[in-house]
Amino acid sequence: MAWEIEHRDGIWLPQAGWWLDAKTGKERCFVSHAHSDHIARHRTVLCSAATARLMAARLGSSRREVLTLPFGEPQRLGFDLEATLHPAGHILGSSQLLLENEHGRLLFTGDFKLKPGLSCEPCATPRADVLIMETTFGWRNYSFPPAGETHGRIAEFCRETLAARKVPVLFAYSLGKSQEVLAGLRDTGLAIMLAPASFNMTRVCEELGASFPEYSLLDPLRCAGHVVIGPPAYGNDDWFRALPNCRTAVISGWAADAGAAYRFRANAAFPLSDHADHADLLAFVRAVNPTLVFTMHGFAREFASDLRALGIEAWALGLPNQLDLPLG
Ligand SMILES: [Zn+2]
Numbered sequence: 001m002a003w004e005i006e007h008r009d010g011i012w013l014p015q016a017g018w019w020l021d022a023k024t025g026k027e028r029c030f031v032s033h034a035h036s037d038h039i040a041r042h043r044t045v046l047c048s049a050a051t052a053r054l055m056a057a058r059l060g061s062s063r064r065e066v067l068t069l070p071f072g073e074p075q076r077l078g079f080d081l082e083a084t085l086h087p088a089g090h091i092l093g094s095s096q097l098l099l100e101n102e103h104g105r106l107l108f109t110g111d112f113k114l115k116p117g118l119s120c121e122p123c124a125t126p127r128a129d130v131l132i133m134e135t136t137f138g139w140r141n142y143s144f145p146p147a148g149e150t151h152g153r154i155a156e157f158c159r160e161t162l163a164a165r166k167v168p169v170l171f172a173y174s175l176g177k178s179q180e181v182l183a184g185l186r187d188t189g190l191a192i193m194l195a196p197a198s199f200n201m202t203r204v205c206e207e208l209g210a211s212f213p214e215y216s217l218l219d220p221l222r223c224a225g226h227v228v229i230g231p232p233a234y235g236n237d238d239w240f241r242a243l244p245n246c247r248t249a250v251i252s253g254w255a256a257d258a259g260a261a262y263r264f265r266a267n268a269a270f271p272l273s274d275h276a277d278h279a280d281l282l283a284f285v286r287a288v289n290p291t292l293v294f295t296m297h298g299f300a301r302e303f304a305s306d307l308r309a310l311g312i313e314a315w316a317l318g319l320p321n322q323l324d325l326p327l328g
Contacts, residue, residue, distance in 0.1 A: 001102070001103055002103055002104075002130075003015065003103045003104070003106050003130050005130075005132065005294060005317070007296075007317040007318040008022075009022055009023040009024050010022025010023055010024075010026070010029070011108065011132060011296075011317070013099070013106075015101070015103065016077070016078075016081055016099060016101070017078070018030055018046070018077070018099075019042075020032070020097065020108050020110075020132070021038045021108075021110060022040060022042070023037070023040055024040050025040050025041040025042050025043070026040070026042045026043070027042070027043050027044065028042070028043065028044045028046070029042040029044070029045060029046070030045075030046045030047065030097050030108070031045050031046070031047040031051055031055065032047075032051075032088065032090075032094060032095055032096070032097070032108070032109075032110020032111065033051055033054075033088065033090055033091055033093060033094035033095065033110055033111060034051050034054035034055045034057075034058060034091070034093065034175060035091065035111065035173075035175065035176070036058065038110065038111070039055050039058065039059060041059065041062060041064065042064060043064060043065065044064065044065045044066075044067065045064055045065070045066050045067065046067045046068075046069070046077075046083070046097070047066065047067075047068060047069075047085075047093075047095065048068060048069065048070075048071065048085055048093045048094075048095045049068040049070070049093070050092050050093025050208045051093040051094070051095065052066045052068050053093075053204060053207070053208060054092070054093060054175065054201070054204055054205075054208075057200070057201070057204045058175075069083065069084070069085045070085070071085050071086060071087050071095070071121065071124075072084065072085075072086065072124075074100075077099075080101050080102060081099060081100075081101045082099070082100045082101070083097060083098070083099055083100075084097075084098045084100075084126070085097060085098075086098060086124035086126050087120070087121035087122060087123060087124050088109060088110050088111065088112035088113075088123055088124075089112055089113045089114065089115070089116065089117060089120060089121065089122055089123030090110065090111040090112050090113050090120065090123075090176065090274050090275070091111075091119075091120050091175060091176030091179075091274060092119060092120045092121070092176070092179070092205050092208060092210055093120070093121075093208070094110060094111060094112070094120060094121075095110065096108060096109045096110060096112065096124065096126070097110075098126050098128060104128075104129035104130065105126075105127065105128040105129050105130070106128060106129070106130040106131075106132070107126060107128035107130070107131050107132070107288060107290070108132045109131070109132065109133045109134055109284075110134065111134050111136070111274070111275060111297075112133075112134065112275070112276060112284070113273065113274050113275055113276050113280070114276045114280035114281075114283060114284050115147065115276075115280060117147070117180055117274065118147075118180055118183035118184060118186075119176070119179040119180045119182075119183045119205065119210055119212075120176070120180075123284075125284060125287035125288055126288065127288060127289055128288050128289075128290050129290055129291055129292070130290055130291070130292045130293075130294075131285065131288050131290035131292070131293045131294070132293075132294045132296065132317070133281070133284070133285070133293065133294070133295055133296070134275070134295075134296055134297045134298070135281055135295040135296065135297060135298050135299055135300050135303040135304075136253070136275045136297050136298035136299075137253055137256075137273065137275050137276065137277050137278060137281070137298060137299065138278060138281055138295065138298055138299035138300065138302055138303025138306070139278060139298075139299040139302050139303070140278050140302075140306070141256075141278075142253070142256055142277045142278045143256075143277050143278060143279060144253065144256060144271050144272075144273055144277045145271065147184075147272060150184075150270050150271060150272045151181075151184030151185075151272070153270055154170065154181065154184060154185075154249065154251065154270050154272070155184075155185060155188045155190065157247075157249050157268055157270070158170075158185075158188075158190055158227045159190075161246075161247045162190075162225065162227075164247075165224075165245075166245050166246055166247050167223050167224060167226065167227075167228055167243060167244065167245060167246040167247070168227050168228065168246070168247055168249065169228045169229075169230065169240070169243065169246045169247070169248045169249070170227065170228070170229045170230075170248075170249050170251055171230065171231065171232040171233065171248060171249065171250045171251060171252075171264070171266060172198070172229055172230075172231070172232075172251040172252075173231055173232070174195075174197035174198045174200070174201045174230075174231045175201040176274050177251055177252075177272070177274060178194065178198035178201060178202060178229050178230070178231070179201070179202055179205050179210065179212065180272065180274065181229055181251055181272070182194070182198075182202065182212050182213065182215060182229055183212055183213070184272075185213055185227065186212070186213040187213070188213075190226075190227050191225060191226045191227065192213065192214070192215040192216075192226060192227045192228075192229065193215065193216050193217065193218040193219065193223055193226045193227070193228050193229075194215050194216070194217060194218060194228075194229050194230065195218050195228065195229065195230025195231065195233075195237075195239040195240075196217065196218065196239060197230070197231050198229050198230050198231060199215075199217045199218070202215070215229075218230065218239055220239070220242035220243055220244070223243060223244070224244070228243065228246070232250065232264070247267045247268070248265075248266040248267050248268075249261075249266055249267060249268040249269065249270060250264040250266040250268075250269045250270070251269075251270050251272050252264070252269070252270075252271070252272070252273065253271060253272070253273025253274075253275055253277075254271075255269035255270050255271040255272075256271040256273075278303075278306075281303060282306070282310075285307060285312065290312075291312075291313065292313050292314075293307055293312060293313065293314040293315075294314070294315055294316075294317045295307075295314060295315070295316050295317065296316070296317045296318070300316035300317065300319060301316040301319055301321065303316075304316045304321065
């Protein structure tokens with residue numbers, strides 16, 4: 001017998017009786033992290049304590065039952081099923097779920113990043129027989145420069161913009177990326193304001209033990225001389241419309257694409273991602289050392305094909321898989 005894995009609006013493991021990152025409310029679901037495309041109103045949720053706190057901040061309180069596990073400590077989830085959460089290095093509290101039963105060890109990564117970030121726990125690489133992994137940047141062209149280098153370029157953009165008497169605005173998702181960008185500006189001496197959504201999420205991260213350089217809530221009337229960090233606005237959000245004379249930069253893994261600044265309608269784009277690039281996706285698979293891999297999100301088909309070329313059985317979940325038969 002092997003692990004049965006069904007892909008619908010999330011992943012369903014019939015033998016375990018648990019959903020993984022389902023997009024609509026379920027009876028029992030593991031939630032890997034608190035990004036909005038991974039949370040829904042489930043009856044019973046399994047997650048890390050930090051994800052539970054961040055999820056409550058985003059969804060409000062409800063009657064859901066929350067089962068939180070500390071990282072690295074196995075717990076029985078039912079007859080013949082053991083579960084362990086491991087940090088995923090994506091955002092604060094983001095977790096991978098390792099399940100073990102008579103069919104072997106199954107690891108579900110959720111979103112993950114292999115290289116350590118400044119605002120979340122470092123990613124673990126537990127061994128598993130079956131690996132279900134996200135492959136957002138699973139195309140060979142995606143290779144991110146070292147994060148330290150990118151943080152330096154972002155600070156330089158801010159200094160140049162301030163020297164030109166304009167306000168530098170850094171577009172970064174309110175949870176995860178805003179805190180990473182904020183932490184990257186530590187020791188630069190730059191004065192920082194956060195747009196309301198980024199401010200609120202940063203406050204929750206501080207309650208959870210994260211520490212950041214000094215910042216204040218955005219005041220459009222007093223933002224001259226400050227760096228402003230806020231979620232991507234594209235000109236129509238209230239907080240952004242109220243800003244005077246500014247220059248914008250988008251902070252995203254997609255900034256690795258040519259013409260990204262133009263496409264994001266920003267003045268600059270910096271490739272800082274909370275996902276693994278292609279080389280790190282491969283390094284992760286080697287460390288976990290599975291016999292079977294399922295890929296999902298982004299370049300799932302392309303990455304599965306790359307793994308098969310290396311002799312590892314791999315399939316894109318929920319997508320037709322074209323087999324790479326040699327010509328002739
Ligand atoms: Zn995410």
